[in-house]
Amino acid sequence: xSKETISTFNLNCxxxxxxxxxxxxxxxxxGTLSHQLITKMFYSQFENEFLNQQHDSAVLNFDNQKIAFxxxxxxxxxxxxxxxxxxxxxxxGTVNDLAVSGAKPMFISCSFIIEEGLDMNELWQIVQSMKxxxxxxxxxxxxxxxxxxxxxxxDKIFINTSGIGLIYDGANxxxxxxxxxxxxxxxxxxxxxGVTIMSAREGLExxxxxxxxTAALNTLVENILSVSKNVHIMRDPTRGxxxxxxxxxxxxxxxxxxxxxxxxxxxxxxxxxxEILGLDPLYIANEGxxxxxxxxxxxxxxxAKMKEHPxxxxxxxxxxxxxxxxxxxxxxxxxGSSRIVDMISGEQLPRIC
Amino acid sequence: xxxxxxFRNLDAAKSIADKIRAITKHKWNIMEICGGxxxxxxxxxxxxxxxxxxxxxxxxxxxxxxxPLELIDKAINIASRADVIFTSFGDMLRVPGSKMDLxxxxxxxxxxxxxxxxxxxxxxxxxxxxxxxxxxxxxxxTTAPANAMSVxxxxxxxxxxxxxLCSHVLVPPAIEALLSSKDNLIQGFLAxxxxxxxxxxxxxxxxxxxxxxxIVVTGFEPVDILQGIFMTVKQLEEKRFEVENQYSRVVTxxxxxxxxxxxxxxxxxxxxxxxxxxxxxxxxxxxxxxYAGYDAEKIFSLENIIVEESPLCIAGLVLQGLKKPMxxxxxxxxxxxxxxxxxxxVSSEGACAAYFHYGKR
Numbered sequence: 001x002s003k004e005t006i007s008t009f010n011l012n013c014x015x016x017x018x019x020x021x022x023x024x025x026x027x028x029x030x031g032t033l034s035h036q037l038i039t040k041m042f043y044s045q046f047e048n049e050f051l052n053q054q055h056d057s058a059v060l061n062f063d064n065q066k067i068a069f070x071x072x073x074x075x076x077x078x079x080x081x082x083x084x085x086x087x088x089x090x091x092x093g094t095v096n097d098l099a100v101s102g103a104k105p106m107f108i109s110c111s112f113i114i115e116e117g118l119d120m121n122e123l124w125q126i127v128q129s130m131k132x133x134x135x136x137x138x139x140x141x142x143x144x145x146x147x148x149x150x151x152x153x154x155d156k157i158f159i160n161t162s163g164i165g166l167i168y169d170g171a172n173x174x175x176x177x178x179x180x181x182x183x184x185x186x187x188x189x190x191x192x193x194g195v196t197i198m199s200a201r202e203g204l205e206x207x208x209x210x211x212x213x214t215a216a217l218n219t220l221v222e223n224i225l226s227v228s229k230n231v232h233i234m235r236d237p238t239r240g241x242x243x244x245x246x247x248x249x250x251x252x253x254x255x256x257x258x259x260x261x262x263x264x265x266x267x268x269x270x271x272x273x274x275e276i277l278g279l280d281p282l283y284i285a286n287e288g289x290x291x292x293x294x295x296x297x298x299x300x301x302x303x304a305k306m307k308e309h310p311x312x313x314x315x316x317x318x319x320x321x322x323x324x325x326x327x328x329x330x331x332x333x334x335x336g337s338s339r340i341v342d343m344i345s346g347e348q349l350p351r352i353c
Numbered sequence: 354x355x356x357x358x359x360f361r362n363l364d365a366a367k368s369i370a371d372k373i374r375a376i377t378k379h380k381w382n383i384m385e386i387c388g389g390x391x392x393x394x395x396x397x398x399x400x401x402x403x404x405x406x407x408x409x410x411x412x413x414x415x416x417x418x419x420x421p422l423e424l425i426d427k428a429i430n431i432a433s434r435a436d437v438i439f440t441s442f443g444d445m446l447r448v449p450g451s452k453m454d455l456x457x458x459x460x461x462x463x464x465x466x467x468x469x470x471x472x473x474x475x476x477x478x479x480x481x482x483x484x485x486x487x488x489x490x491x492x493x494x495t496t497a498p499a500n501a502m503s504v505x506x507x508x509x510x511x512x513x514x515x516x517x518l519c520s521h522v523l524v525p526p527a528i529e530a531l532l533s534s535k536d537n538l539i540q541g542f543l544a545x546x547x548x549x550x551x552x553x554x555x556x557x558x559x560x561x562x563x564x565x566x567x568i569v570v571t572g573f574e575p576v577d578i579l580q581g582i583f584m585t586v587k588q589l590e591e592k593r594f595e596v597e598n599q600y601s602r603v604v605t606x607x608x609x610x611x612x613x614x615x616x617x618x619x620x621x622x623x624x625x626x627x628x629x630x631x632x633x634x635x636x637x638x639x640x641x642x643x644y645a646g647y648d649a650e651k652i653f654s655l656e657n658i659i660v661e662e663s664p665l666c667i668a669g670l671v672l673q674g675l676k677k678p679m680x681x682x683x684x685x686x687x688x689x690x691x692x693x694x695x696x697x698x699v700s701s702e703g704a705c706a707a708y709f710h711y712g713k714r
Contacts, residue, residue: 020457022457022460022461023460024456024457024460025456025459025460026447026456032691033691262363268354271354271357272354275354275357277469333396333397333398333575334361334362334363334397334575335361335362335363335366335367335397335399335402335575335576336363336366336367336402337397337398337399337401337402338398338401339395339396339397339398339711340710340711342709342710342711
């Protein structure tokens with residue numbers, strides 16, 4: 001394509017983004033602003049049948065072998081936090097994106113963007129945790145890249161990991177399979193990663209015993225798929241929390257979702273921190289949680305199998321897929337009423353009072 | 354969690370809702386004044402448990418919402434300056450001014466920091482003597498003592514590069530403004546529990562007598578709110594008008610004397626402009642003359658910033674209960690939480706935003 005055609009093309013394609021002429025942090029917050037950016041800018045330009053799956057991984061076909069392919073960048077601050085660091089987070093996150101697509105994670109790449117001046121010892125600790133995390137998940141780190149940027153041009157270290165995995169035989173993870181009556185299962189307490197990161201950040205002086213839940217979920221997924229061929233969708237509710245993930249599922253699958261507030265597992269410490277800060281735990285990030293939606297008849301079987309796994313001991317059914325109000329997530333509240341659980345518009349911000 | 358679970362309890366909520374249904378004989382319009390209560394009412398859909406005779410009107414008690422557009426533009430002007438570190442509570446950062454919000458100022462290089470306490474802003478001032486550190490002091494009587502304390506501390510420690518952009522507002526004058534309106538529909542008030550924790554509730558007694566209206570100081574959990582509604586309806590049905598205290602586990606009649614003394618030391622009661630309502634006489638706090646050196650409006654010349662609200666917004670009618678948010682022609686169309694035209698769509702505690710988020714569309 002010549003330069004001339006490119007510029008002509010650009011003239012015919014006015015920038016689609018609406019209200020902002022600069023990118024805001026909220027565009028990366030996992031809420032409606034992120035979705036607008038991704039849909040209007042990236043999906044509209046890169047559109048193809050694989051991207052349109054809109055799953056955590058793209059599922060590709062090679063000679064009758066289905067392969068899942070995913071990528072994710074990690075920019076967490078602080079880089080060390082109770083329960084983990086940016087290194088194991090980067091490995092686990094990509095392993096999980098593959099696993100929830102119904103794939104056995106195989107190979108991972110890692111790219112480091114390191115800020116000049118990073119303590120060599122810190123880098124060593126990060127690399128060691130990546131090795132441990134990769135061994136634990138049974139994946140190999142097979143390629144990578146290193147760039148160092150001027151001091152002030154990065155935030156100590158950013159890591160990108162990409163991964164490929166083999167789709168399990170018979171696994172058919174597709175939101176379009178969700179149907180009314182399906183059960184919604186989660187493998188344990190929510191919001192622990194997000195609250196850990198917030199309390200580790202400067203400026204928020206409270207001490208907690210809360211630890212990030214970062215963990216690789218691939219063996220748990222393997223167990224789930226070994227007992228049921230009727231798993232319709234799995235998602236790891238990271239940024240934006242379970243509320244955003246359930247909203248994404250409801251709109252992708254075009255079904256209604258109902259959850260029950262008193263079933264959602266959450267620790268006292270996390271609830272307390274959320275009360276103090278005025279945050280809603282439904283919108284806070286997890287890094288070791290999975291939401292599984294499957295046929296009601298397989299619900300108990302899946303639940304029992306999940307409970308056998310160390311990361312699934314506290315698994316519980318939190319709701320079901322419904323017939324009415326497609327695209328909408330409704331929650332039965334603690335006092336017996338119902339209300340809509342919306343997608344958040346940007347990052348959650350602590351309230352004045 | 355103690356002191357929380359008891360007040361989010363299914364059986365307790367059901368039993369009070371039954372009691373409300375049993376005593377309600379007439380139609381009543383009750384306003385919860387505080388945005389925190391509006392938030393709870395929406396988050397737990399408390400209205401679903403109420404008999405149809407009871408109409409809740411969501412009041413102007415969200416500090417984020419009632420902060421005038423003009424003041425947000427002033428904040429944006431200050432925050433855009435190179436020698437300034439602008440500090441604020443989180444939820445003010447996303448409130449749009451006439452052209453941008455504070456998060457956008459940050460995106461183009463402004464030094465905007467979210468803090469959890471104004472005392473953290475004082476600390477930032479101490480650590481950055483070459484910068485002017487400004488805190489966006491917004492809120493009702495609830496947040497005023499902490500903001501007053503920041504000025505008091507800065508003054509005591511001789512920190513000269515700290516100031517506040519002050520827009521403090523007060524509840525009783527707002528209640529009076531609503532009740533004295535010729536279109537008033539409100540027949541009973543849930544007063545804001547945390548405002549009364551600081552100020553006590555003596556100021557509400559003359560209001561209740563003058564306008565013959567029940568006022569019940571109410572907490573913030575769903576069971577608190579149901580109980581506050583029950584106490585208000587009971588008074589209305591019995592034709593009584595008194596100030597009662599539902600939130601007695603926290604609120605006393607006199608309030609927090611030490612906090613009130615501090616407020617008297619730092620602030621004068623002044624006229625204030627409320628977004629969606631207009632200027633209400635003696636309805637806010639401003640810094641006393643002796644603390645003028647901590648007043649950002651005096652330090653930075655901001656007189657030229659004059660901004661009008663969108664003429665399409667019917668906030669005034671919504672805040673008086675004369676219209677429901679979805680009766681507005683702009684609701685959910687040109688006016689959304691991402692792009693609010695006026696006060697009640699701004700924060701999740703505003704009536705319109707609460708309706709938008711929690712599904713009353």
